[in-house]
Amino acid sequence: MSGPLVAERLSVGHDGRTVVADVNLTLPAGTVTVLVGPNGCGKSTMLRTLAGLQPPTDGHIRVLGDPLDKLSRRELSRRLAFLPQTPLVPAGITVRELARNGRYAHRGAFARHTAKDLEAVDWALRVTNALPLADKRMNELSGGERQRAWLAAVLAQEANILLLDEPTTYLDLRYQIEVLEVVRALAHEYGMACGLVLHDLGQASTYADQVMLTAGGGILGQGEPAEVLTSQSIARAFGVDVKVVRDSETGGIACFPRSSPN
């Protein structure tokens, strides 16, 4: 499979210690890929490595055909946008200013914003339903509003690839759905390659075109949610005995515990 983001025989980790080994992964254009797995299995490490924020312990990553480690920070930012779990908010900044900062990769450090920059910012604010928040300061927003503002900022970057680390954390159900609907639209309507980490297997199976199940230092399954997220694979990955019920309309699953974890 080809795609804007391709990793071959990728191993990731920290301080020379490999956390996930030997992964082949493609994020195709126009699809949502969701990484799931137990706490500490290496999902964030994987995403940060794919985003170029830390080097792999082994293997190769290509971004739009070019080796990631050969791209300048600015060139990489034009191709790939990353939203970490807890991004730091610059003091006193408004939502529109934050989104404008997302245009950094498209202009010089001291250059003025062009009409194209302003257009991209407006588009990003509109798509994320953040236009009504545009002139509010980030520190005046609720968690859900702030998350939409961050999403607008990474969208304003107009990258081909979007990586989001647990974008639904701290959000109530409505905002979780809203963020996931935006991500799905970005993939299916705008052709972006979206990769995100989620803990909720129901949401992962509903919104993912492909799922990657990580545990025990490797990949237990990769493919369509219905193939990957079974009671057997969930038992192996999470050490829990669950009955998996699939909703025929949405493809989403619900997990019902059959016994307590030991």
Ligand SMILES: Nc1ncnc2c1ncn2[C@@H]1O[C@H](COP(=O)(O)OP(=O)(O)OP(=O)(O)O)[C@@H](O)[C@H]1O
């Ligand atoms: N900066 C770091 N330095 C050293 N080890 C780290 C660092 N960050 C994470 N780790 C370790 O790497 C492993 C994987 O962590 P990671 O955060 O990638 O897991 P995760 O699957 O995202 O977990 P969670 O679901 O809890 O967010 C863990 O053992 C963790 O302790």
